[in-house]
Structures are given as structure tokens and as C-alpha cells.
Amino acid sequence: MTAVLSTHGLVARYGDFQALYGVDTELHAGESVALIGANGAGKSTFLRAIMGLLPVGRDMVRLDGAPVGGTRPNEMVGKGVAIVPEGRRLFTGMSVEDNLRVAIDRAGRAGARGGWTLARLHRLFPILAEKTKVPVQSLSGGQQQMVAIGRALLCQPRVLLCDEISLGLAPKVIREIYAALPEIRAEGTAMIVVEQDVGLAQSASDRLYCMLEGRVTLTGRSAEITREAIGEAYFGVRHAMA
Template sequence: MSAALLSTHGLVAHYGDFQALYGIDFEIAAGEVVALIGANGAGKSTLLKSIMGLLSVAPGMVQLDGRPVGGAKPHRMVANGVAIVPEGRRLFVGMSVIDNLRVAIDHAGKSAAVGWTLERLFALFPLLKEKQAVPVESLSGGQQQMVAIGRALLSQPRVLLCDEISLGLAPKVVKEIYQALPSICETGTAIVLVEQDVGLARSSSNRLYCMLEGHVSLTGRSADVSREAIGEAYFGGAHAVA
């Protein structure tokens, strides 16, 4: 693998007195897609929050280009070239599609010349151009997800953190969204993909990490890791993954 663009080192994270992550070592290179899989409560979203600065961690536990950035505020992480598509999308209700997107343009990271523009985004998701004057709350779930991804891309990320972007969407919409990922990676943007659908995670990623109770239980190249190995890592025993 190429040199890590983003990495974590012995990362631990807490919610008050509750420890959610235990010594996570993770890395991703430019242009790579890495999937995070595991059952609910395994720590996948917590890992993304820790990277993004939504949870307090020690500086050296998260590194970008080898520089410690752990514990930096989310707006500083955006400026450093890290963006998140949060679970549940969290769009600005009462605002149009275009106004939701312009928020990202106004606060775009300055350190990464990834080159996302509205025109390029509309080429990736033509529906957003058609719906740009529409209030986001009137869109379908899949359309809202495209707005959330577009908002993140317009902040010019070198690393895009995607938390359950397929959750609750129709298979046709999921396919359309996932077909956009290679175009995003062409710029060198790395994508960390939290995904419950193991088959989709494997087919859409270069490598994967399976998490179990706040630990990494398995890691490897997505094409090389067997379903049996994933089943054991996913559940902590010899179970098959459907």
C-alpha cells in the first residue's frame, strides 16, 4: 500500500466513563476506498467521529500526512481536508438544495485543491441541478443523500468519511450512489465507508476493517478476505455472513 494519507495510532475514545474504542490502528492511502464493517455498536461511527474531531482524542492518535491532528475541532479538520457525510444526512431544513451546497463552498477547506465545483457536482449527480431550488425536506431520502455527499465534496476533502450512506434507501438508489464513488476517487480523494451490507462493502472497497466491541477483529484486502473469516470476525465466533 502507498504511504498513509490518514491514520490512527492506538486510538481510544470514550463517551463519558464508557470506553468505546480500544487501541484502533487504521490507515488509508490517497485514492483508496476502505470499508468499516461490523454489527451495531461495534464502534464504526465512533471511529469516524474521533477522526473528525467530534470526540476528544490525543493529538498523536489521528495523523494526516504524518502530522498529529487528533482532537482538532471539526472546522479545523475540514480546513485540513477531511469531511464527513454523517448518518442521517443532517441537512439544513428550510433551505434549498443550492443553499445547502453553498454552505460548504463558503467553508471549504483551503489546503486541498481537489477541485470540486457546482458544475462538476451536477455532472456527478444531475438530479441536484434539476432540484437545486427545491427545499431539501421535500426530497426523497436518496436525493437528500446526494445533497449530503455533494455538500461534503464541495468542502474539497482529501478524505471523505461516509457513515451509512445506504441506510434506508431503495436498492436502485444505493446502486446509483455507489456508482459515483470511483469518480470521487479519481481526484485522489480517499473514502472511508461505514456500511452494514457486507457484500456491498466488499465489492466497493479496496480493503476492509471489521470491528467488534471497539476493537479491530479483522483487516485485509476486500477481495481476499473470505466470507467465513468475516463471519467469525463480525460476530466473534464461527458464524456465516448471509
């Protein structure tokens, strides 16, 4: 079966600094893959490279088997790939609705098609319906994260890249956001979720990749990988995680 998204010897740099070293991954339709690793392991760089935010070789990223490496981000949206960036990066000074309509307009210009609408998004995150006219900077961190996820969904993705969506949020809000992920996947949307909480990453994913210093150090079925194996891959030493 051809992967909906795959990377092949993916290398990425920031100027003279090499951040990724020959990363091979694959993601299938409807699958959730977690990406874990310490700060600086290359996780966010990996998502940026896929999304076209960093220059990479054409054959290093493939969508449905076709090479797309280095494709511009707006064109990646048209091909069905969207990202929830670390830090949310919402348009401050604009309302919740206006932030979401930017995504609708972007998807329309890119030719993206799918079943996500404002009404459906409001069913997924009811608080957004209540906060429609509220400036996004007035929302709580959790509510802002819901807007960021909603903005990505309104781009009608077949592949959703989520970068640290639980970062800085209260446990109750994290549970609420992660409880929404199965509905997002229900229609075949595949997800890559970068997550610092290893337990949460394992519970929310089918498979897992661990990265260390720009390389994949462990991969396997999330439910089958031991904490000892993750600890060794995470730190690069035999170090069981508590």
C-alpha cells in the same frame, strides 16, 4: 509510503463509557477502505473521533504522518478531511443550493482547495441540478443523501468519511450512489466507507476492517477475505454469514 490518514492506538469515550480500544488503521491516497461491524461496534464513533467530534489524543490520529487528533472539525476541513454523517443532517428549511453553498463558504473560510464545483457536482448527480431551488426536506431519501455527499465534496476533501450512506435507501438508489464513488476517487480522494451490507462493502473497497465492541477484529484485502472469516470477526464466534 506514508498513509494519508492513520490511527494509532485510537481510544475514544463518551463520558465514562469507552467506545474504542486501541484502534490501528491506515488509508492511502486514492484508496477506498470499508468499515463493517454490527450496530454498536464503534464504526460511527471511529469516524467522529477522526473528524474531531470527540476528544482523542493528539498522536492517535495522523494526517500525512502529522498528529492531528483532537483538531476541531472546521480545521479538519481545512486540512482536507470531510464527512458525510449518518442521517445526512441537512439544513431543513433551506434549498438544495443553499445547503451546498454553505459547504462552499465553509471550505473557503477553512482555506480548502480542490476541483469540486456546483457544475461538476451536477454532472455527478444530475437530479440535484433539477432540484436546485427545492427545500431539502421535500426531497426523497436518496436525493437528500446526494446533497449530503455533495456538501462534503464541496469541502474539497482529500479524505472523505462516509457513514452509512446506503442506510434506508432503495436498491436502485444505492447502486446509483455507489456508481459515483469511482469518479470521486479518480483524482486521488481516499475514502472510508461505513457500510452494513457486507457484500456491498467488499465490492466498493480495496481493503476492509471489521470491528466488534470497539476493536478491529479483521483486516485485509476486500477481494481476498472469505465470508467465513468475516462472519467470525463480525460476531466474535465461528459463524459463517449467509
